[in-house]
Amino acid sequence: MVDTRTQYHRIKSEVDQAVLDVLESSAFIQGQPVKQLAAELAAYLNVSHVIPCANGTDALQIAMMALDLRPGDEVITPSFTYIATTEVIALLRLTPVFVEVDPQTFCMDPESLRKAITPRTKAIVPVHLYGHAAPMEPILQIAKEHGLYVIEDNAQAIGCDYRFSDGRIAKTGTLGDIGCTSFYPSKNLGAFGDGGAIFTKDATLAEKLKMIANHGQRTRYYHEIVGCNSRLDSIQAAILRIKLKHLDDYNQSRRNVASHYDRVFSGYPKITTPHQAPYSSHVFHQYTLKLATGVDRDGLVKFLSERNIPSMIYYPVPGHRQAMFAEFGTAGVNMPLTDVLTNCVISLPIHTEMDTEQLDYITDAVLKYLS
Numbered sequence: 001m002v003d004t005r006t007q008y009h010r011i012k013s014e015v016d017q018a019v020l021d022v023l024e025s026s027a028f029i030q031g032q033p034v035k036q037l038a039a040e041l042a043a044y045l046n047v048s049h050v051i052p053c054a055n056g057t058d059a060l061q062i063a064m065m066a067l068d069l070r071p072g073d074e075v076i077t078p079s080f081t082y083i084a085t086t087e088v089i090a091l092l093r094l095t096p097v098f099v100e101v102d103p104q105t106f107c108m109d110p111e112s113l114r115k116a117i118t119p120r121t122k123a124i125v126p127v128h129l130y131g132h133a134a135p136m137e138p139i140l141q142i143a144k145e146h147g148l149y150v151i152e153d154n155a156q157a158i159g160c161d162y163r164f165s166d167g168r169i170a171k172t173g174t175l176g177d178i179g180c181t182s183f184y185p186s187k188n189l190g191a192f193g194d195g196g197a198i199f200t201k202d203a204t205l206a207e208k209l210k211m212i213a214n215h216g217q218r219t220r221y222y223h224e225i226v227g228c229n230s231r232l233d234s235i236q237a238a239i240l241r242i243k244l245k246h247l248d249d250y251n252q253s254r255r256n257v258a259s260h261y262d263r264v265f266s267g268y269p270k271i272t273t274p275h276q277a278p279y280s281s282h283v284f285h286q287y288t289l290k291l292a293t294g295v296d297r298d299g300l301v302k303f304l305s306e307r308n309i310p311s312m313i314y315y316p317v318p319g320h321r322q323a324m325f326a327e328f329g330t331a332g333v334n335m336p337l338t339d340v341l342t343n344c345v346i347s348l349p350i351h352t353e354m355d356t357e358q359l360d361y362i363t364d365a366v367l368k369y370l371s
């Protein structure tokens with residue numbers, strides 16, 4: 001699905017030197033590269049504060065801890081997402097409330113969101129799934145009407161642009177109260193290990209997020225609030241600084257792969273290629289097809305696998321049907337759109353190092369299976 005080795009080899013000498021520099025400095029934790037990366041990311045995203053942390057899941061957890069939510073408060077999130085988005089809600093003893101996504105964009109449906117709001121709702125967590133922005137303008141409007149916080153899960157969409165109806169353009173992850181991202185190696189901006197970051201425009205919130213990520217302390221050994229230990233290490237930051245310079249090119253390579261797939265697959269009624277809404281750019285963390293009813297998806301996965309072509313189902317079980325949420329009784333919730341999507345999506349390989357030969361090999365196999 002990814003080729004992080006080839007990507008590494010293109011920038012090997014620079015990366016190797018940066019890692020050696022960290023080893024020599026021996027400032028493995030809270031070293032200079034971490035501060036530099038935070039500043040460079042803030043400039044890239046045009047956001048005032050970036051707080052690096054240990055991974056994307058922690059970023060979401062720290063974001064929710066900073067908002068003074070109380071046990072039983074409801075947090076609305078799509079069911080059609082990676083488990084990290086929803087798991088932290090339950091971990092903090094908050095109540096996850098699942099809503100539908102738009103089957104075209106795979107992102108939160110604002111009407112479904114509106115219907116899910118109760119007096120106990122405190123926050124909304126939209127996910128920019130597969131690299132496409134959630135419809136933030138209506139979501140922010142609904143949040144404003146009801147006085148709700150918005151935490152963006154931007155783990156799959158770093159570099160994605162959102163266009164407001166007045167023409168203003170801003171990066172996803174900087175639109176709500178807090179944005180969260182992951183530097184997991186296969187993400188669009190991937191480290192060589194775990195990593196994550198939190199974004200906010202609010203100085204007070206930034207201070208609190210920073211404290212929570214560091215044992216609730218502002219001054220060493222004076223712990224004002226309960227926090228955790230979640231840091232990005234200097235080696236990962238040094239590598240990410242180099243990769244950040246290439247992020248726009250990386251995302252363009254992904255778009256080129258997607259265009260190739262789109263061209264070849266267009267006109268085949270058994271497959272629907274990814275949709276791009278006018279308000280969003282697309283950074284194609286995943287290239288996800290929808291198969292028409294009647295197409296045997298397991299058969300396709302097997303057919304491709306026999307030809308050494310990986311494919312993945314993101315995600316085989318939606319949040320509302322996960323056993324971990326049994327206590328919330330969500331499995332009984334009627335979510336027909338999410339259930340249909342769960343059964344018809346399939347993601348094909350997409351990354352920065354694909355060539356035409358590989359793409360033709362994959363598309364030939366897919367079309368052969370469908371014919």
Ligand SMILES: *Cc1c(COP(=O)(O)O)cnc(C)c1O
Pocket residue numbers: 055056057058081082084085127153155156181182183184194195196
């Ligand atoms: C990867 C991912 C996360 C979690 O990131 P980790 O760094 O793996 O903890 C959260 N949400 C989404 C949508 C993701 O894809």
